[in-house]
Amino acid sequence: MRSCRHLFLIPTVFLLAGCMAAVPSPNKNAPDSHVQRGTHVDDVATRRVSLPATLPAMKAFPATRGTRPIRSNSLIMGDFLDLSFQLESGRPLPVLSRFEGPISVTVAGRAPARMQADLDQLLTRLRHEAGINIRRGAGSSGNRITIEMIPKRNLQRHVPHAACFVAPNVAGWDDYLRHRGSARSDWTRMQQRTQMTVVIPSDVSPQEMRDCLHEEIAQALGPVNDLYRLENSVFNDDNFHTVLTGFDMLILRTYYEPDLRTGMSRAEVAQHLPSILKRLNPAGGAGTPRLTPPTPAAWKRAISDALGHGKPIKARQAAALRAVSIARQKGWQGNRLAFSLFAMGQLHIQSDSKLAFAAFKDAETIYRDRAGTDLHAAHIGVQMAAYALSAGHLDQAIATINTHLPAVRQAQNAALLATLMMIKAEALDRKGNASDAARLRLDSLGWARYGFGSNAQVGARLREIAAIAPSSAG
Incomplete structure (x- = not known):
């Protein structure tokens, strides 16, 4: 069964600054998916990122084969x-x-x-x-x-x-x-x-x-x-x-x-x-089955509570902290610790941006150091790129996105791909590369139609990303 909590991983863009106000995500079913932004979007940005009268055709990924397993x-x-x-x-x-x-x-x-x-x-x-x-x-x-x-x-x-x-x-x-x-x-x-x-x-x-x-x-x-x-x-x-x-x-x-x-x-x-x-x-290679100790029920409950719908945010934050604590007590260094940190970052983004940013950095370090986790790192990368954009570090935002685009294309995640492309387009715009930005933004729309669905959601994502960038960047 695919749980509703998979919506927790719909690409989200955060501005890691406690003084900013949050607005809802275009996906109303994803309560943790939101963009933190200023109190208004300037009129120029609004006009620049509005949807064209005729949208490009929906894009879809070609047939592909999975890469060879890396586990023994x-x-x-x-x-x-x-x-x-x-x-x-x-x-x-x-x-x-x-x-x-x-x-x-x-x-x-x-x-x-x-x-x-x-x-x-x-x-x-x-x-x-x-x-x-x-x-x-x-x-x-x-x-x-x-x-x-x-x-x-x-x-x-x-x-x-x-x-x-x-x-x-x-x-x-x-x-x-x-x-x-x-x-x-x-x-x-x-x-x-x-x-x-x-x-x-x-x-x-x-x-x-x-x-x-x-x-x-x-x-x-x-x-x-x-x-x-x-x-x-x-x-x-x-x-x-x-x-x-x-x-x-x-x-x-x-x-x-x-x-x-x-x-x-x-x-x-x-x-x-x-x-x-x-x-x-x-x-x-050869060998006999190597059995791995089962994941403790306490950690599973903590993750389930952290990602569960209908629970107070403080209870979910406490559950995420508990999951990180259990993972560290067990000495885990892989996916379970990194995912605990990712959940902690997502849930603390509004209330404690410093803690959230530290959690994302720790998760990113784990994913970058392990083979086969490039896609996982890309989910952290979208947070880092958005943060760089919000701070006016445009070259850093573009470099971060360029690092993660190949893995996202390989994984065929159109929603994440479109989000990264939109952030890059915004950074290019702020650098004065209006023509390159316009081409990339238009290209992103075909992927966004596949990843997000409705035109309203596509347009909302464009506007939200425009809103996190400062009106002028140095």
């Missing part, structure tokens, strides 16, 4: 076992369950053309990279994934904390409502997969639909657990990665290897993993 095979084996034999709730799964035979995918409800194209790209990748026999159409094998498109308000009326989700052994939304909570829809009782339903909101941005497709179809096919320790994977509740990575495709290919079969126990699967991974990922 011994670690990947442990990851595979933890992903495949446990639910996010912690309940164990007694056996490996998967589809046996060809899989068909059908779409019900109002599905935009862009979503259909993204689905076709995803299915092509699953065939080529994961070796899974999966195609559009009714099919004759009886193995089916139904993608049900429904209004977001309907989805969250019944599943309040989900942005989208997958349900087992049901054929569509109505069937899910009839059988949810029953033995039929209990993952722990499933022996073999034949019918899965992926529920996606039909009235969100194209990027959010695509992100849901990637995560939920992957879970319909394979692991239904998420691990915070993973850095380069959609199987992680931090939701930095939203498009299936090379690691994810390797996990799914392993899931459907002929040496494995439905009904195998964890121990039986573990016996086969060394030979499977040595064949599929020779660069990962």
Whole structure:
């Protein structure tokens, strides 16, 4: 299930100065996404960043392949076992369950053309990279994934904390409502997969639909657990990665290897993993599964409370501080500590900008020092670039953005890409490079339409970024 808290990572721009007032984000569903700005936007800036009468066409990313996993095979084996034999709730799964035979995918409800194209790209990748026999159409094998498109308000009326989700052994939304909570829809009782339903909101941005497709179809096919320790994977509740990575495709290919079969126990699967991974990922080396201690429940609760909706801000801030404290007590140096710091920074930006900035810097140091976390660093980079812009350090803002653009394009995050481009355009404008700024700003709009959705949200983001820059910079 993709949690609503993934909206916490929608690109946001902050002015780290306590004297500034905050205004809402254009995305009303993301309470932590906001831009801190001055009390007004000068008329020249308003005219300069207003949307053109005719917007450029929506941009979308071409088909791509995930990069090779960087983890050793011994670690990947442990990851595979933890992903495949446990639910996010912690309940164990007694056996490996998967589809046996060809899989068909059908779409019900109002599905935009862009979503259909993204689905076709995803299915092509699953065939080529994961070796899974999966195609559009009714099919004759009886193995089916139904993608049900429904209004977001309907989805969250019944599943309040989900942005989208997958349900087992049901054929569509109505069937899910009839059988949810029953033995039929209990993952722990499933022996073999034949019918899965992926529920996606039909009235969100194209990027959010695509992100849901990637995560939920992957879970319909394979692991239904998420691990915070993973850095380069959609199987992680931090939701930095939203498009299936090379690691994810390797996990799914392993899931459907002929040496494995439905009904195998964890121990039986573990016996086969060394030979499977040595064949599929020779660069990962040989060895046996290396098991990683589970993430403590106390840290998970702290992160959940920090990112949860409907809680007082002080309670959420305290939870983020608690998560950082636990991570440091455990001696963690990787993704879990950095994500704790990122959450702390986001939640303290208005009340304690000095603490927030220090947290972002610490998280950035961790991400920069680790392989495979360039995208994570880019989420910190957007904060740093906005801060540099607000302080009038225009060359620094541009350099920061240029550092992170390749990783953002590789990860296919259009919302983050558009935000970085808009900040850079504003910096160029303030330096007097009006023509270059105008071209870059116009280019950003095509990505913004994919990442943010409505024209109103695109225009609001432009104006907010213009507002954080000083009227004159030296």
